[in-house]
Amino acid sequence: MNQAINQYLHENKENHLKELFEFLAIPSISALPDYSGEVKRAADWTADALRRIGMENVEVYPTKGHPVVYGEWLKAEGKPTVMIYGHYDVQPVDPLELWETPPFEANIRDEKIFARGASDDKGQTFMHIKAIEAILQTTGTLPVNFKFCIEGEEEIGSPNLPAFVEENKELLASDVIVISDTSLLDKGKPAICYGLRGLCGIQIDVKGAVSDLHSGLYGGAVQNPIHALVVIVNSFHNEDGVITVEGFYDDVEAITEDEKKAFAALPTTDEQLLEQLGLKELHGEQGFTTLERLYVRPTLEVNGIYGGFQGEGIKTVIPKEASAKITCRLVPNQNPDVIADLLQKHVQERVPAGVEVNVSLFDKGHPYVTPFNHPAIQAAGRAYEKVYNVPTAYTRGGGSIPIVAAFDQILGLPVVLMGFGLPTENFHAPNEHFHIENFDKGMETLCYYWFELEKSL
Structure with a gap:
């Protein structure tokens, strides 16, 4: 030039x-x-x-x-x-x-x-x-x-x-x-x-009674959609940060030793990340470095969860519905259509008694x-x-x-x-x-x- x-x-x-x-x-x-x-x-x-x-x-x-x-x-x-x-x-x-x-x-x-x-x-x-x-x-x-x-x-x-x-x-x-x-x-x-990484997004909608209920009059007798949603969301990971959706990791490719060395040679450190994010500790899938988790391991994250009273103070209701938005970041060989099916199956197998649950599909990308x-x-x-x-x-x-x-x-x-x-x-x-x-x-x-x-x- x-x-x-x-x-x-x-x-x-x-x-x-x-x-x-x-x-x-x-x-x-x-x-x-x-x-x-x-x-x-x-x-x-x-x-x-x-x-x-x-x-x-x-x-x-x-x-x-x-x-x-x-x-x-x-x-x-x-x-x-x-x-x-x-x-x-x-x-x-x-x-x-x-x-x-x-x-x-x-x-x-x-x-x-x-x-x-x-x-x-x-x-x-x-x-x-x-x-x-x-x-x-x-x-x-x-x-x-x-x-x-x-x-x-x-x-x-x-x-x-x-x-x-x-x-x-x-x-x-x-x-x-x-x-x-x-x-x-x-x-x-x-x-x-x-x-x-690729992408697979879903929304989980949990429905209970036909309207919000007074928690004093009905509490203890009906399922709370927020409680039910928390049960479902909590079932996605174990304590080691591993995703527990059956079949989720089946198609994940292992990275090469050359890539591992290339990641290890990068100047990014956990300490720098902690300082940048204002955190005291990191969390993620056990057995992998932070950069491996960020670059080459799949994830499942809750991006939003809502239901019930959101204003200041307190309102004693059992909400009629609750929802969560979930996205998964996918790695080579994972198919977002397959992952979407696995997520739907996982959720439907864990619906608590007393509520109805619907799973909607959103963004997908390979x-x-x-x-x-x-x-x-x-x-x-x-x-x-x-x-x-x-x-x-x-x-x-x-x-x-x-x-x-x-x-x-x-x-x-x-x-x-x-x-x-x-x-x-x-x-x-x-x-x-x-x-x-x-x-x-x-x-x-x-x-x-x-x-x-x-x-x-």
Whole structure:
């Protein structure tokens, strides 16, 4: 990569930030129907941004929900083709009163860009657009071919993108997919996430009497739905943190010794985690390190539990119903459909007397892993090291990006998760922000990567 590219990025930084602020000003909240027009506006803005940098055949494709933006540059004959995936939709901003500045009026303070979408994922998607612009403007060509697939429903689970990908396999055919929607390990410490856990979510609804009951008149004679729900929830784990759902671990793959060593070599310690979280001790499945629990072991967590009186003081009722929301993070070989069936069976076999229980299914996503010695991943590691001047860490992500597994299953392509955010940047929370240092270094890293990838694939 020549010095002119870096110089272009430096000289155009203010213009790039101005454009990014325009993008961030669009309240493209995909979860709220009242904002559907703004989501479409963000799609159009993305398409225009691709056209301005020289992408061809740019289209805004409708779906049953929010649109998908596509663009391409296919003039590098005989070279690999990269598909860049990102999303232009954002999370809701509630609670609004906790924002120090308006969420859709980008603001810079402490060398950070504060706005909804700054890190997740408008800022990181925008970096890809500008990195390619820098190469084209300074060299007149690109080292590899590019296709963009930018969607507007990632924050609601990408319900319509798999169908779009299935219907457009030829359009999206590539050699590798690159996604910047993850984080560095820490400030100044680049990391490539080569695997993600999958997801299976359920809701348990427990129903008792036809209405709330006076606990003095009826207590001791009827089953309390909250008590019944607690019995069910408590049955999911034993005292050692092991999930007790029969068959839950049957398909779990053991990790390799190389991966164990790679995790052990990471600078993250239990003491650091305790301090970060304000805890005195950690808890989890016995027999595994903390990073193994976070990266490669499946989980079952209660995300919400409610029923009965929620106000101040006390109200002496036996509630008529109670509910819990459960999500499982899944690891390679676990099938979310199989896990959902196992969870339903486990719950129905443990229904206490005197109540009815219903289990509803919610989000599902398959786990995904690309071997961390894959040439595309190793090339990304070298690009990070060129810019950040430290070794790249190779991690797995504890979270889920369901569309990653869908890309794998439908297109059969390796996925490189090459993010530039930080875990502390409040994505999905008030005061989301993105460090300008990583905005700058991220674009430089991406430029290096495309030249590295040209030599590697």
